Amino acid sequence: MTPADARLARLIGPVLPGLERMREVMERQVLETSRAVGDMTDHVARFRGKQLRGALVLLAGEATGNTTDEHPAIAAIVELIHLATLVHDDVLDGAAVRRRVACVNQRWDNQTAVLLGDFLYARAFALSTDLSSRLASRVLAEATRRVCVGEIEQAARRYDFELSQQVYEQIAGAKTATLYAAACELGARYPGGREELGLELRQFGWEIGLAFQIVDDCLDVVGDERVVGKSVGNDVEDGKITLPVLYAYRAADEVQQAAMRDIYTRPELERRIVRLREVCDLTRGVEFALARARELVAQAQQRLAGLEDGPHRRALHALGEFVLERNW
Amino acid sequence: MTPADARLARLIGPVLPGLERMREVMERQVLETSRAVGDMTDHVARFRGKQLRGALVLLAGEATGNTTDEHPAIAAIVELIHLATLVHDDVLDGAAVRRRVACVNQRWDNQTAVLLGDFLYARAFALSTDLSSRLASRVLAEATRRVCVGEIEQAARRYDFELSQQVYEQIAGAKTATLYAAACELGARYPGGREELGLELRQFGWEIGLAFQIVDDCLDVVGDERVVGKSVGNDVEDGKITLPVLYAYRAADEVQQAAMRDIYTRPELERRIVRLREVCDLTRGVEFALARARELVAQAQQRLAGLEDGPHRRALHALGEFVLERNW
Numbered sequence: 001m002t003p004a005d006a007r008l009a010r011l012i013g014p015v016l017p018g019l020e021r022m023r024e025v026m027e028r029q030v031l032e033t034s035r036a037v038g039d040m041t042d043h044v045a046r047f048r049g050k051q052l053r054g055a056l057v058l059l060a061g062e063a064t065g066n067t068t069d070e071h072p073a074i075a076a077i078v079e080l081i082h083l084a085t086l087v088h089d090d091v092l093d094g095a096a097v098r099r100r101v102a103c104v105n106q107r108w109d110n111q112t113a114v115l116l117g118d119f120l121y122a123r124a125f126a127l128s129t130d131l132s133s134r135l136a137s138r139v140l141a142e143a144t145r146r147v148c149v150g151e152i153e154q155a156a157r158r159y160d161f162e163l164s165q166q167v168y169e170q171i172a173g174a175k176t177a178t179l180y181a182a183a184c185e186l187g188a189r190y191p192g193g194r195e196e197l198g199l200e201l202r203q204f205g206w207e208i209g210l211a212f213q214i215v216d217d218c219l220d221v222v223g224d225e226r227v228v229g230k231s232v233g234n235d236v237e238d239g240k241i242t243l244p245v246l247y248a249y250r251a252a253d254e255v256q257q258a259a260m261r262d263i264y265t266r267p268e269l270e271r272r273i274v275r276l277r278e279v280c281d282l283t284r285g286v287e288f289a290l291a292r293a294r295e296l297v298a299q300a301q302q303r304l305a306g307l308e309d310g311p312h313r314r315a316l317h318a319l320g321e322f323v324l325e326r327n328w
Numbered sequence: 329m330t331p332a333d334a335r336l337a338r339l340i341g342p343v344l345p346g347l348e349r350m351r352e353v354m355e356r357q358v359l360e361t362s363r364a365v366g367d368m369t370d371h372v373a374r375f376r377g378k379q380l381r382g383a384l385v386l387l388a389g390e391a392t393g394n395t396t397d398e399h400p401a402i403a404a405i406v407e408l409i410h411l412a413t414l415v416h417d418d419v420l421d422g423a424a425v426r427r428r429v430a431c432v433n434q435r436w437d438n439q440t441a442v443l444l445g446d447f448l449y450a451r452a453f454a455l456s457t458d459l460s461s462r463l464a465s466r467v468l469a470e471a472t473r474r475v476c477v478g479e480i481e482q483a484a485r486r487y488d489f490e491l492s493q494q495v496y497e498q499i500a501g502a503k504t505a506t507l508y509a510a511a512c513e514l515g516a517r518y519p520g521g522r523e524e525l526g527l528e529l530r531q532f533g534w535e536i537g538l539a540f541q542i543v544d545d546c547l548d549v550v551g552d553e554r555v556v557g558k559s560v561g562n563d564v565e566d567g568k569i570t571l572p573v574l575y576a577y578r579a580a581d582e583v584q585q586a587a588m589r590d591i592y593t594r595p596e597l598e599r600r601i602v603r604l605r606e607v608c609d610l611t612r613g614v615e616f617a618l619a620r621a622r623e624l625v626a627q628a629q630q631r632l633a634g635l636e637d638g639p640h641r642r643a644l645h646a647l648g649e650f651v652l653e654r655n656w
Contacts, residue, residue: 034477036484119476125453126469141454148447156364
């Protein structure tokens, strides 16, 4: 267990029983009589990861005094949707290593990864239609749509060095923060009512999620593969202009800018990230991006001021620090 | 307009106003402020196709005296789900031509096709959560799951000449007939109740859908590309053992069987379908498969006996003939 893992384990401690129930629900959902599906979902179980989104549903519920028997199921649905996006992402960007487990699309093929992702989405929606209130179905179907739109926008904006920070945040947020926001909103207001509190927690989730994505984008340009636990430099390979790169580009002179564009776009170029580090000041770009992430976390933490103090509120607060400090 | 198109147009005539409303709903659903998404959905509009599944919702509703203002929206959801599976199928089997429109994955790439399919699924589920009854969400989330399981099973059973006819029908049915069955069931019983009638129409949809898939599988081995409107021989390229091939294999002697297995599996072999036609009696396989399709249609048509006579019941009945006679 790394120090970051240990810190996260302490953070989610207050909702461990709920997380255990969430995992039981997830396991039931991916049980299939079909042997072929079973083989695949066995593998996906190893993707398990931090289950931060599921924990957010439970923490946001407890911290706002809103807990129901269905919260663990909602957490499971959120995690299944996240799992589906991960599986489909592996079709997308060909990341070679993800959490040190061979990707689905390397053990099987693109075809299987598409189908498995679809299966997980369908399972998640089927489960959500069994809940007593329709709020979860509605919020999560809409969140899933936004995630897709964010990914499509991101693909359309590849190689676009003229991207504004605002559009970067819209896209990075749609892609990642949407599900954090939905998790926190549902935790705080499922099965219904409590709109104002729901909106506040939704904003909290959005800000924490966006900060998480910004840190992720920083790790991809300056992180160490052995520490991060997945390959780095993928965004550069995929033509994605992330916040640290955007800032480094703006701070660069014309010669450097031309070199950066060339490194992103020249066909067949090897190890683009190493070259990029050589031609511009990525460290300053990362500093700028991390300052923005810290700002977002501070905003998010302020939103918790109105909640009653206790282990759950403190865990949500500490999650902000965790997002900023992970994996460096 | 081909004779088949004209026949279909006559068939769906009794539900034209509902289909018009269905199309309006679909257009609203794929409208997006995102330019990148708009570009893609414009293209998908050309996939429109026969919209048979949407028509089934409306026809099953009218034929059973069960019509609501929400039937056109349900028809739209069913069509959006079908569209999503088509878009993801293009990632899967690399079919070169589909309805004479360049595939999404050729105009864009696999990545975009995955995202667009996900977007369409999410739109469909979001729309279903806005309906007054949850029956549509439930039936369609479960149907989508079954479709995925069918596709995964099919991928796992590639090159398996020992497949039983029963397993072939389970897989072909899960993949195609599931959505026909869900369309007919929802038409007959949405917003709820009417379980028995729903089950009967569901069986009707299953049988018609399975017959449709069997005919499709026959067209892929003996059809004419110019008439069928999409490339043929894809199943052989993809290693799928379909009913006509299964029957031809069983009727073949050992030497022929070895030749068939070789044609399916030898790497780099060109135009497998042409060679397959040379080494075995595919015509007899097709005759056998079509006899089974006719049997399924006859069973399906008998299920309509209890319904009141009228244009909608007659259209459902005639749809059986249409499925058998299309595109030869």
